[in-house]
Amino acid sequence: MDQEFQIEEKTAGTLPVVAVSGEIDVATAPQLRECLHRVIADGGSTIVLDILGVTFLDSTALGVLVGALKRCRELGGDLHIVAADPRIVKIFEITGLTNVFTITDSLQAAGAS
């Protein structure tokens, strides 16, 4: 385990930002799901998910992100992913999710500055 899993909720401009660090896997993904669902329930139809500090993610994490994206889009919003680590971006690429999510390499590019 490289780094302890942590979630932080903040706001950048008008957008809610959820910043995650550490490993997102079957053990920690439920915490992320709960957090994203809470932000959506609080009215955040468009969310910026900052995973710049994430060192590992698996299919369980991706499933949570896809589920949250569907909820956001049902409300007319979106889920923007901020990721820069090539190992993390590669997981989105090999699963075809780069065509599904808007992925940028900085919070500024995601409109959350």
Add this chain to the structure above:
Amino acid sequence: MTDSMEKLAAGDRIELTFPARGDLIVLARLVTSAISARAGFDIEELEDLRLAVGELCLLTLQGHDSRYGDLRLELSVLDDAIGVQCTLEHAAPGGETQPDEDESAFLSQQILDALVDEHGRESQDGSVRTWLRKRRGVHDA
């Protein structure tokens, strides 16, 4: 890999058995990293194997009530590859279904398709077996 690291050779085999809980899959990933490095895989292949073995464990647990089961991981160093087998024993079908589980299982298959040379899953008499094989020095993902 440092010079002081003891290398593994073809024919070497390592086993790890642990309670079949999702939060312990991290153990399988850690062991896979260590064994892959000692078997001569480079850092990119090692990262691929770490992810792939985690997915293999998830697929093994899928659809089973694993509260009383054990997950047995066997890593075999081959001439130009590594073989990994994951077996779930003493578990019953059923168990709690997680939200997004179907989506995650589909994504697991896609990840394994991309990262390893072959993989499979079979279930018989309350036991589930999954396996993968990845060759050294092949970067096609």
